Amino acid sequence: MEQQVKEQWEKFSDLLSKISGYSEAIELLHWDLRTGAPRKGVEVRSGTIGMLSGELFRLGISEEMGGFTEFFIRPEVITQLSLDQKKIVTDCRKEYERSKSIPSKRFEEYAVLSAHSQTIWEEAKENNDFETFEPYLSKIVALKQEFIDYWGVKGTRYDTLLDMYEPDLTVEKVDEVFSRLRSRLVPLVEAIAASPNKPDTSFLQQIFPKEQQEKFGNFILEQMGYDFDAGRLDESVHPFATGLNPGDVRITTAYLLDNVTSAIFSSLHEGGHALYEQNISKDFIGTPLAQGASMGIHESQSRLWENMIGRSRAFWQRYYSDLQQQFPEQLANVELEDFYRAINSVENSFIRIEADELTYNLHIIVRYEIEKLIFNEGLSVKDLPQVWNAKYQEYLGITPPSNALGVLQDVHWSGGDFGYFASYSLGNMYAAQILNTLRKELPEFDELIAAGNLLPIKEWLTDKIYRFGNSLTPSQIIEQVTGEPLSPDYLADYLEAKYTEIYKL
Amino acid sequence: MEQQVKEQWEKFSDLLSKISGYSEAIELLHWDLRTGAPRKGVEVRSGTIGMLSGELFRLGISEEMGGFTEFFIRPEVITQLSLDQKKIVTDCRKEYERSKSIPSKRFEEYAVLSAHSQTIWEEAKENNDFETFEPYLSKIVALKQEFIDYWGVKGTRYDTLLDMYEPDLTVEKVDEVFSRLRSRLVPLVEAIAASPNKPDTSFLQQIFPKEQQEKFGNFILEQMGYDFDAGRLDESVHPFATGLNPGDVRITTAYLLDNVTSAIFSSLHEGGHALYEQNISKDFIGTPLAQGASMGIHESQSRLWENMIGRSRAFWQRYYSDLQQQFPEQLANVELEDFYRAINSVENSFIRIEADELTYNLHIIVRYEIEKLIFNEGLSVKDLPQVWNAKYQEYLGITPPSNALGVLQDVHWSGGDFGYFASYSLGNMYAAQILNTLRKELPEFDELIAAGNLLPIKEWLTDKIYRFGNSLTPSQIIEQVTGEPLSPDYLADYLEAKYTEIYKL
Known part of the structure; x- marks a missing residue:
């Protein structure tokens, strides 16, 4: 040089x-x-x-x-x-x-509008009042359309938005993977709905004292390899992870007294985000490389830990007795297999953030398709409730009884975050594809989990993904790790296998 | 306008x-x-x-x-x-x-040096090694001397440093009040040392479980009127208060298992600082007026709450039974009067931050006189240990057995904070002078405290001092509240009366 x-x-x-x-x-x-x-x-x-x-x-x-x-x-x-x-x-x-x-004046207008609009959205959601929210959302969409012109249109207009969260990803590619995914998930969801073999989940709705929930959650985080010397665990209304620097990656959880699994899976989820950031190469500190590669790759790590490890049979073969020990009154008479089936119960429901591992993807596909309609086809904001409800009926077989339980449920659009939702399902697909390679390279994967030996898994992920931080693009990571570009088949295969067994399809 | x-x-x-x-x-x-x-x-x-x-x-x-x-x-x-x-x-x-x-290059040198010097000081204190620290301290003094020239000398050179912490205060004035104070305190300390009526403090050195200490500390803060909706209490190695904004004034405490009074009086102390900042007029938010008027005025409020209220007989007439209830095993057989005398025990000791309410001022006067010698008389840093020890012998009748217990004990000089120490005793003097007026304007002062009715005291202080924040100078405040300029006599009167009774002099 x-x-x-x-x-x-x-x-x-x-x-x-x-x-x-x-x-x-x-x-x-x-x-x-x-x-x-x-x-x-x-x-x-x-x-x-x-x-x-x-x-x-x-x-x-x-x-x-x-x-x-x-x-x-x-x-x-x-x-x-x-x-x-x-x-x-x-x-x-x-x-x-x-x-x-973006002209700075327009940008300031947008900042003011989106802050205001989030407040309006909160009230609108509470009052089930889409009409009040509609003009604000319309203005946000109009400004975003204007911004797309400033930013420059690559491919379709919506491509420009997708690229902000998942660099180099295109509508063409997402259309392809989402439609393939949807075509395999919709029949699976239908078959599950028709199955007489429903897991009993009633025992999950007892009172589980907070102190024991805390103990168990801390224990699981330690087992994952979350480094408490480079982070801390606190409580907040909605759980989140935040990386201040690679030596300080914090997570939060929320303990629900009547739901023991909520805090466990949120700890595994946020713990997955945190493992990623804690293990980024220290050489990247003070640069934009000291962060995750994209929303989608980040989400792949939270989902891999939460669902593919945390909701696996092997995981509970090792840890269920510990959970029972914390809650003998509540769980002593519940068999491991019944617990495993209960935490993997599938239900067609209205609210994305409460959805199970399988139907979650359909919630996302609905949002992705609607966003594309808005930005590429000029769908009017006032028609959103109707389109939303029709898509829920088509993919999930249910129609939201109110906008509060439908189009008003998420904060994202009120803040102008169009293009973000896809990342969640991209994360699921990345995770399943990575898991497929991980199983090949660590053939004793299930045995490691069942033995509570999670560190080799963390080490593998660190070596293949975490340490690179943002120095590689999402597509470089997925191809470098798995040898092929993003494919929806791994997720579909994984879900089909898992749920066919659980629901005896 | x-x-x-x-x-x-x-x-x-x-x-x-x-x-x-x-x-x-x-x-x-x-x-x-x-x-x-x-x-x-x-x-x-x-x-x-x-x-x-x-x-x-x-x-x-x-x-x-x-x-x-x-x-x-x-x-x-x-x-x-x-x-x-x-x-x-x-x-x-x-x-x-x-x-x-200050030329920016010199300022940067100073920032680097003082950060480095603090690390050296920590080690030097640990190893009782003044020689290693001496060249760093000498350089800091030399740079500060240079800065005084840049800043401009008003009165003596040391005046320039005093003014940074206590605006408008002069060496002439401090010399006068400190020498008057010293001349009254030294004989009082000698009389106490000679008194046969020493309080028994042995019962304070038992094991006091943290949970009950926390409960009592929180209760006392609530009683003072500390607003937990505009602050929070945490733990740290050294207690402190920090005002992020008037709606967010935080304090910390440290619980010592073998010393029940440490956390109580640090909560009262930091609580006093916090009451001040929580009650600054909201009109001042976002301006430099939304802070205390000076280090000395700030310290007057922590000392007033910690010592003049918190170590008063009236206070414990109200709260001792609550403390006993938290610690029945430890305190059930200790009489109120014995407790009161124990928490006001006077001892000539080496360490400022562990000193009692009375001798504390002599620790400060030693430091003030030494700083003046350094900056006005050119006292060499290498002679500090000798001068330090001689002054301790003269004012407190004891000679530190090591520099770690002497000249190396405080962090201030290593960071270049010369001129700061005086504020602590100025705070004590301001507090006693304010207390004198407070007693006149609220004649039922002792009865209010003995009834646990502390809010009228907080209101009075808010009305007279807190709400003004930094909109008045320290001398404006003290004259506006008490009708006269700073005088050391109120503190000397207060201490003489209090300790004559306790030690039956």
Whole structure:
């Protein structure tokens, strides 16, 4: 590397490190707000988060950022960079151009509108009142359409949105994998609905004291290899994971007294997100590589730990007796097999975040198809409830009795997060495809789990995925790990096998 | 106010609000580091705090800050401002000029040196090794001397340092009050040492389970009127209070199993700091007025609550039975009067932070006199141990057996905080003087305390002091509240009366 390039890189690193620092501070302010900040400080705090987010945004579109990325992206310079450095430069440049392309006045309007709209949405959901929310959502859609023009349309208009959450993914590709997935899941869901062999889930609805739930949850996190010296576990209304830096990746959970599995699976889920971030290479600290590769890859890790490991028979062969020990009164007379079937019960329900591992994907496909209709076909916001309900009827065989239980249930659209939902099912597909390779390379996979020896699994995932952080794209990761591009068949195979057995289809 | 002035003020307010936001974020990052951040994240976190502190410092010396303060301070403009606005402008200008006067390269050297020196100090204290620490401390003193020249000498050189913590206070004034205080306290301490009537403190050294300590501590904070909706209580190695904003003023405590009074009095102490900040006028949010008036005034409130209320007989007349109820095994057979005398036991000891209410002031006077010798008389750092030990012998009648128990005990000097120590005793003097007025205006003061009716006291302090935040100078506050300038006699009177009775002198 030439001396000048080297010197410029050092200066650029300072800017990147500053950006990381702002992110860490903002993440902590958020975390604190959700885990225990006193209520009388919330208003000022929200202002502080807004101010620092503005500062962070300005760093991303600063002259400095423009100058550095323009310099490094020149053909005669970029060839002198390492692969990791190239990834940093191209990501920063992409982000810079994307943010810079929106006139700042329009962007501010959008920030104000989306904040306001989230408040309106909360009330609308509570009051089952789509009409009040509709004009706000319409404005958000209109602004997003305008932004798509600024950002530039690649493929279809909706491609531009998808790309923000899952780089390089296209509508063409998602259409293909989702339609293949849907065509295999819908009949499976129908067969399950028709099956007389329904698991009994009644014993899950007893009172499970919090203290024992905490003990068991901590134990499971330790077993997964979650490093409590590089993170902490707190309580919040909705569980989440947040990586302040690779040495400080926090998770939260919520203990429901009348539902023992909620906290267990949320710990496994958030624990999966956290294992990913805790094990990113320390060399990436202070750069944009010290984060997950995409929403979809991130979600693949939470789903793999929550569902494919945490809801497996092998897992409970090892841990069910521990759970029984914590709750002898509630579970002593429940057989392992009955417990296993109960935590894998499938039900066609209205609410995505309460859905089981199988039907969850249909909830996502509904949203993906609707978003595509909005942005590519001009579907009007006022027609959303009707389209929503028709799709639920078609794929899940149920029609939401109200908009609160239908189109109003998710926060995402009120904040303008179109293009995000697909990541959840992409995560499930990635996870099943990764699991398929993992089983080949660790043939004793089930035995390891059944022996409570989860660390080799964590090590394998670290070696193949975690340590790379954001230095590879999602498609590079999936091809490097599994030897082929994303395919929906692994997920469909996995679900068919699992549920055929459970429901004796 | 002219339109142009009004418009400029709005823009200036945005800058002030941004500065407040940075402070809030930095305070939270610090708070988190001391209350539960995972250890593997500490290194990156420290870098983040350093980076944001640099950003905050740059805002204070920015062209914007220079321009606004220059504009508002003009005679024809400043006359259009309210008193509060004037205070903001003069404070910001003072800070701007002070920071701006140091060449940035020298300031950075100082920041690096003082951070490094604190690490060296920690080791030196642990190893009782003044020689290793000495060259670092000498460099810090040399840089501070250089800074004094940049800042400008008012009165003596040491005046410039005092003014940073206690605006408008002079060496002349402190010399006068400290020497008067010392001349009354030294004979009192000698008389106590000679008294045969020593309180029995042995029962304080039992095992007091943490859970009950927590319960009692929380109860006392509620009784004081600490608003848990505008703050929270956590644990940390050293207790502290931190005001993120007036709606979020947090305190911490440390529970020592073998010392029941430590957590009680640290809660009263930090609770006093917190009551102050929680009750600052909400109008000041987002401005430099939303903080205490000075270190000394802040300390007056922690000391008033900790010592003058919390170590009073009336207080324990009300609360001792509650404490006994938490610890029946340990305290059922200990009489109220014996408890009261035990928590007010006086001992000539080596360590400032463990000192009692009375001798504490002599620890401070030693440090004040030494700092003055360093900066006004050129006392060499290498002679500090000898001077330190001689003064301890003279004022407290004891000679530290080691530098670890002597000159190396405090962190302040290693970080360059010269001029700070005086605030602690100024706080005690302010507190006693305020108490004297408070007793006149609330003649039923002791009865209120003995009835557990502490809120009228909190209200009085809010009305007279808290709500004004930093809108008044310390001397304005003390004169407005008590009708006269700072006097050491109230503290000396209070201590003499209290200890003459306890020690039957």
